[in-house]
Amino acid sequence: MASSSSLSFTVRKSEPELVTPAKPTPHGLKQLSDIDDQEGLRFQIPVIQFYGSDPSMKGRDPVQAIREGLAKALVFYYPFAGRLREGPGRKLLVDCTAEGVMFIEADADVRLDQFGDSLQPPFPCLEELLYDVPGSSGVLNCPLLLIQVTRLICGGFIFALRLNHTMSDAAGLVQFMSAVGEMARGAAVPSVQPVWQRELLNARDPPKVSCVHHEYDQVADTKGTLIPLDDMAHRSFFFGPQEVSALRKHVPPHLRHCSGFELLTACLWRCRTIALQPDPEEEVRVLCIVNARAKCLLPEGFYGNAFAFPVALTAAGKLCQNPLGYALELVRKAKADVTGEYMKSVADLMVSKGRPHFTVVRTYLVSDVTRAGFGEVDFGWGKAVYGGPAKGGVGAIPGVASFYIPFRNGKGEDGIVVPVCLPGPAMERFVVELEGMIKDTVDPPYDGTSTFVVSAL
Template structure:
């Protein structure tokens, strides 16, 4: 699919503003929202088939008008981000509007092929980076491009300033936009700001260990350079997951797909990157903390509500031990997240100048299967593909992978996971992963000796 070539004709970008007057005010982000690790733009893309029931309807016109109405309820998105004392972020709700681009592409949806997954050809054309729009401060908080296709389908692409929302918050907004596109007068879930619910305590008190925010120097240049980054996606259906699960001892075979895949990918990725065996490596698991609060957060809350719990070990231990070792580390990291943990993170942010999570020799994974991007319906039905537009996004590109729901050409439901690695390391990663899926124990020598590969845990 990467060889697919097409051209996109764009109209001049415009600003879409709320259709009715909205409050002009300053709204503070939470102390979870405005940490350094969320100060970047995140791209999402949705592909929609032609629907004969919508014949004569222009998706650009439908979505543009619905966006204006939706911004009456989500008016902070039409504002601009400002920074105050102590690097505190806030939204200037000034109705300046959301950036919107109308476009046409000379390509049909079916030309993208059955495996419609990241990396997408011509992504920069399908989600055009309007000059001057991608800074975190003082720029539009949302950029939306709707591109008509020759077949009558269309592509909806969106770029979000991540400090405003997480995946759940973003899909809440997108679902509201879909509902109003389909004729509803207001969203079925009323948006709730209430960012003070995730603010630091007074006085702040860091009560948990947060190794995810340790400041570590990259003395060996391990952060992946942008000019040497290869993007590939990997499909994990029932067969692939069963192959990995079968390599675990009986008491671990009931662990979640997320935990098993994360342990496997972390180990394969580390082997591919070949760090020194005594170097620390990290897996960061994004954990949605919405269900951890008592009393619960309001259902319409659309701020960031997740943590970056981390597991740390040496590269040697990770590569030489069976998969069960990595799996236990992943499970423990996920279990660390509680309401107290979230309060402790907020307190850390205000006492430590809102640090970035550690990226040196780190691999970050985020499961967006429950965010239901593909179920966003503007009137043309569910998306043929819906979710993150690429892996490796973030303030430090190359660190993150997303777990995205996907059906392959055989109709098998599973996950597609985009991975970013240096070109040479990607080749090693593919070979290592293939070894795992084929239960191949002929492993390379690591640190002068052969590791006890994951099959040894049987």
């Protein structure tokens, strides 16, 4: 976020309140699916949306509009107003108590333009724009959503949200946020009716793990290869048409029809591994989050977690010494592994193995949210200037994950921005490696003014 590391402003917050459904809603217990309640999703994930002023909305208060829209949307999405409980076998259930979601009204003495032109995570001011209400951040017996709406002095506002990830993935969350926006704009019912049906992603009886799931391997961190918390460098990298075209020239002709996601994932995994300098014999892996809604034939409106973590793995030495095509073929095969049967096998593994966490040792995890639709959410003031993840990584483990986020750079080019977190020395090696790949093949010839490093915080 350009210049925001030195941006100073004051946020005045009202006392947190609980927003409850606008009408009576059903009570009782609703089970999460066996995909929802795995250990790797038992955390809170923050999202942030920046909105500019709209002259046609003069006199309307975004806080009031969103609070009212939220209460109306919770009538349809009433499980969000409940609390999670844990049953036998670590099974998670929503107790539909209608207690409500946590809501904070706030004002900041800052204009939207003061945040700069390049809004992207990580946002250094996040703790001011999404206040961590004491006692609210647990997985069990806590609000499932925390929302803060902060008015800006220019007439714009910031909508920040924290979600208990066991309840929804990015697609499900955007569906809910869009419903809040529709209700805030006066709709009587959401355009997409929510569907619970979490049993569609439950384990079979008896469980039958029919696929190989290296993403849940229990790997001992014998050499201290988990990334340290101290001396972490955060940078964001922009990949527009020019950069993607340059990278595509590094792969053999028969692989050049690959998707941009596959190409970027292979490239970043390889550059990151080179930068971290692991033992050549050590196994390294990349986990690709793959939306499985279509593969599982889930109904429209389903808002639970419906993705897998397929993994590509190889020896570090092989990944670093082979050309980019080697990594690319591994990534493409991992993605292709995800089928309806694969998802059933994951659910069966969760029940059989005690709902394990995905492997984090010598692992890189990538999630593409470019098509999730965060930027399309409209509360009445138009589309978001920025909408999407509020942090560059996933969960509490630094450096393990990156999001691919839609972004327009200072030249007006549309592309993808990727926040990366690495130890300081490794980050310098990563930049050199990545820049070298782009400089070697960029067309027209590289002139030393590449802007693919869009921020360093």
